Amino acid sequence: MGDKQLDEWLQSIASEGAALPVTERRGFLKQALTLFGSAAVGSSLGTSAFADAQNLPPNVPVWTRSLGSGVVSNPYGKPSDFESHVKRRTVDWLTADRIASVSFTPLGDLKGIITPSAVVFERYHAGLPQINPHEHRLMIHGMVERPIILSMEDLMRFPSTSMIRFLECPANGGMEWRGAQMDRLQFSHGMLACCEWTGVMLSTLLEEVGIKKDARWILAEGADGAHMSRSIPMAKALDDAIIVYAQNGEALRPEQGYPVRLINPGWEGNTSIKWLRRLKVGDKPWHHREETSKYTDLMADGSAREFTFVQECNSVVTCPCPEKPEKNKGKLWIEGLAWSGRGKIKHVDISVNGGVSWRPASFTSQVLPKALTRFGLEWDWDGSPALIQSRAVDETAYVQPTYGQLRAVRGTNSIYHKNAIHTWKLYPDGKVSNVQIS
Amino acid sequence: MALIILAACNQPGNSQPALVQLDPARIGHYGFGSVAKADEIAGWNIDIRPDGKGLPEGQGSVEDGEWIYEAQCAECHGSFGEGVGRFPVLAGGMDSLRDFRPTKTIGSYWPYTSTLYDYIYRAMPFTQPQSLSVDETYAVTAYVLYLNDLVGDDFELNQHNLANIPLPNRAGFTRDPRPDVANIRCMENCRDPAKIKILSETLPSVQQDYTSGIEPASTKANAGQSIYTQACKLCHESGLAGAPVHGEKDQWETRIAQGLDKLVSRAITGFTGDSGVMPPKGGFTQLSDEEIRLAVTYMVESVP
Incomplete structure (x- = not known):
């Protein structure tokens, strides 16, 4: 039994069991777990197998014939117990430990373009710090006229703005440079999220402190144990960089930098320093570890690109995907997500024959600059094997490239910024695999 | 505005x-x-630039660095900077950047010596960032340069000479030339179907081995933890199926009182109790009895 099957199986048991009265639950668990070691557990045994006919028409379900729990049973709310399989997951072999590591957004289970704060992918370099906001300070100094220290209360007094923007780790999909490796969407593309970010434009703060004539770069530094630091060009700071304290209407989640972080829209997520404690204005970049040893792109000739900030136009089909195999032939709604760090998505095309022919998809969400954009296309699947791809074009007319095109220029060792057209192979039985084709 | x-x-x-x-x-x-005062800034002003700007007054020798490195760094990075497990390799890898598997180290890849000082002071040792003094940081920096054959064993590093020690790959970096590819938006007859070949594929049933890249654990405790993570955690982290939750003392006390051997034997053969069900080997029947023992031992020893 594979990990995913096991995972789903246990989640089914958990959610179904939780819905039962205590006395029935014990028997249910025993019965369910008796099947546990059996290899007969297959995709046919989804949650539907657990639907009790007594709750289906013409019968009236049990929850319709009883009272539910009262208000403020969950003062901050939580997802239905039946959604417990929707969660961040990690791949332990990717990193040396779980402190300096990464987890992935469950893209296959999400709808629309907003990523719920609770399942936005994590990336830590020294673990998740627990910060008391009353004791957190943001220092702005260096080549400025008036260096200041701001409390969170001070920061929130400045004019506030909100924007919906994607956030993506530049290593998203980096495991695929040499070949298909990650067996599901969550791991092949899940270092990606899109939230509404609220805070103060960095330009507002820079105007408040006054930058000196030769100021060209800003060092952003975190309050975590890694004191994560990146050099940000002044042009970006004055364009759309935002000092963020809220996400999707609530305070930033600790995993996302509570109480305050930088967001550089459209740029590699690593530059959007979390738990932000310091902004130092200078005239040159600092060339710190995360912009030299890491987050530089090694080319086939042994040279490396530095300060590769923009996340270029990318897309992926989220349904079908390995986590969401197709159960039925016939009318099939293919959908997915597209995004570009250079602006809005202009077109997304879908191929079901490995790129021989393409059909334009329609947008099923708002089309915002530097934000996830959802697309969809209806397709009549006759049950034959298919190679499903999506190809996005952004408003700069940049067309998402093939693996062959990327590798021809960059080789296979660059780790970062892999935005190639992705292929899912759909099998006649509805299962889906991650493939790379010639 | x-x-x-x-x-x-x-x-x-x-x-x-x-x-x-x-x-x-x-x-x-x-x-x-408030306006930031000089002493407030000084406590946080730790950044160093390639030109040496930001370096504090101080010095440290290769000899002093060796002692600190062995005590505080070698556990993860190895005595020769070779890296333990998947922790970063610090030395070696010269001329490997064009290899199929390049080894990117301070000597083979990093462009600036200042980055080494900055990072060690800012973020190392991993479990105790900013615990090294300025002189200790100079000493460890000097020792890592020595491990890379960039300075001699009698070298002493300080705020004056650090920026003058060039790293071999200084000229190896270029600015971002993207967009560097130009695909076209073809819609029909874009390629020959006969020439489409599958070059690589993952299993559609999601059988990816999550542990294939993990180095063999060197101690029993680590091995037990590793098995726990792979096989036991699904239930024992959440209490699924009535499993005693990892680290929850009140759920483990009565079980531990029965003795480790009994717990191990039940974990191997399976057990149905009043509050839950333990399938044989948690369903991971490919695990050996000894592996189950290691995992149970790990869970028992985790109880506070």
Whole structure:
């Protein structure tokens, strides 16, 4: 039994069991777990197998014939117990430990373009710090006229703005440079999220402190144990960089930098320093570890690109995907997500024959600059094997490239910024695999 | 508010941003917060630049660095900078950047010596960042340079000579030339179907071995933890199926009182109790009895 099957199986048991009265639950668990070691557990045994006919028409379900729990049973709310399989997951072999590591957004289970704060992918370099906001300070100094220290209360007094923007780790999909490796969407593309970010434009703060004539770069530094630091060009700071304290209407989640972080829209997520404690204005970049040893792109000739900030136009089909195999032939709604760090998505095309022919998809969400954009296309699947791809074009007319095109220029060792057209192979039985084709 | 100057022409193909020009008359306009005092800045002002700007007064020798390195760094990075497990390799890898599997180290890849000092002071040792003194940081930096054959064993590093020690790959970096590929938006007859070959594929049933890249654990405790993570955690982290939750003392006390051997034997053969069900080997029947023992031992020893 594979990990995913096991995972789903246990989640089914958990959610179904939780819905039962205590006395029935014990028997249910025993019965369910008796099947546990059996290899007969297959995709046919989804949650539907657990639907009790007594709750289906013409019968009236049990929850319709009883009272539910009262208000403020969950003062901050939580997802239905039946959604417990929707969660961040990690791949332990990717990193040396779980402190300096990464987890992935469950893209296959999400709808629309907003990523719920609770399942936005994590990336830590020294673990998740627990910060008391009353004791957190943001220092702005260096080549400025008036260096200041701001409390969170001070920061929130400045004019506030909100924007919906994607956030993506530049290593998203980096495991695929040499070949298909990650067996599901969550791991092949899940270092990606899109939230509404609220805070103060960095330009507002820079105007408040006054930058000196030769100021060209800003060092952003975190309050975590890694004191994560990146050099940000002044042009970006004055364009759309935002000092963020809220996400999707609530305070930033600790995993996302509570109480305050930088967001550089459209740029590699690593530059959007979390738990932000310091902004130092200078005239040159600092060339710190995360912009030299890491987050530089090694080319086939042994040279490396530095300060590769923009996340270029990318897309992926989220349904079908390995986590969401197709159960039925016939009318099939293919959908997915597209995004570009250079602006809005202009077109997304879908191929079901490995790129021989393409059909334009329609947008099923708002089309915002530097934000996830959802697309969809209806397709009549006759049950034959298919190679499903999506190809996005952004408003700069940049067309998402093939693996062959990327590798021809960059080789296979660059780790970062892999935005190639992705292929899912759909099998006649509805299962889906991650493939790379010639 | 800041004066907004819109880019002259925001046409497709030109993602010129709307630039903000700062108004000097508005410095201190809001007056929120406090003016940062020199001593407040000094405590946080730790960044170092390639030109040496930011380096504090101090010095450290290769000899002193060796002692600190062995005590505080070698556990993860190895005595010769070779890296333990998947922790970073610090030395070696010269001329490997064009290899199929390059080894990117301070000697083979990093462009600036200043980065080494900055990072060690800012983030190392991993479990105790910013615990090294300035002199200790110079000493460890000197020792890592020595491990890379960049300085001799009698070398002493200080704020004056650090920026003058060039790293071999200094000239190896270029600025971002992207967009560097030019696909076209073809819609029909874009390629020959006969020439489509599958080059690589993952299993569609999601059988990916999550542990294939993990180095063999060197101690029993680590092995037990590793098995726990792979096989036991699904239930024992959440209490699924009535499993005693990892680290929850009140759920483990009565079980531990029965003795480790009994717990191990039940975990191997399976057990149905009053509050839950333990399938044989948790369903991971490919695990050996000894592996189950290690995992149970790990869980028992985790109880506070």
